[in-house]
Amino acid sequence: GLRPAAEPYARAARRGAVVAVDLPSGVDADTGEVPGVALRADVTVCFGTYKPGLLIDPGASYAGAVQLVGIGLEPPAAEVTALQHADVAALLPVPGAESDKYRRGVVGVAAGSATYPGAALLAVAGALHGGAGAVRYVGTAAEEVVRRFPEVLVTEGGPAGAGRVQAWVVGPGGGE
Structure with missing residues (x-):
């Protein structure tokens, strides 16, 4: 959780758009746990790779829209993948002229x-x-x-x- 001295700033930040860098303050990077007060972001910009805490509730609900920015790191192969909108769209079949309700499911x-x-x-x-x-x-x-x-x-x-x-x-x- 946030240190007590930071809590007033977190409350004040709720009045405008909140952008978290790497992880919303107060969210555990590995588990997504929120052991106390945490900052709820509208957008979280993370660098190099996603932190598990951004993808696991309750931390995920504090992250808002998560944007990954590459910084030239080569992270190890992922054990788990978090699909983004573009990933899901690429997996969906595109109906063709021969498609009917049974081919589309x-x-x-x-x-x-x-x-x-x-x-x-x-x-x-x-x-x-x-x-x-x-x-x-x-x-x-x-x-x-x-x-x-x-x-x-x-x-x-x-x-x-x-x-x-x-x-x-x-x-x-x-x-x-």
Whole structure:
């Protein structure tokens, strides 16, 4: 954590944009632990390599957007990789002219309920915006799901009767 003498400065820094250099003050570089008061950054600029504490909560939630700046170091091969937006985008397949919903993948959603339809709607919206070829919904919020997203394939009953699905989103809001 921060030394007591630094705490007033950390509180004052909350009034504007905060840029941390290498690591937000008060966050343990190796574990991400925050044993006391810590500075919450909007952006953390780190040099040479990422510190594990920037990638592990609670430290990650104090780091804001993390930007790595190369300084000519050759770090050892990483045991763990933190994917950035560009890394994930490069891994996703780009649909071609021959692509159909099955080649792009079908996501099954078993979430929400008649009591908690918002959970179903959020999970379905995420699957649709994530680039799935099709989304299949199973659950008791089917009426709300189809009203908001008529393109979703709705199945009565459980996941066993849903048909072809490559990945499932299960929960939240499944309780009545």
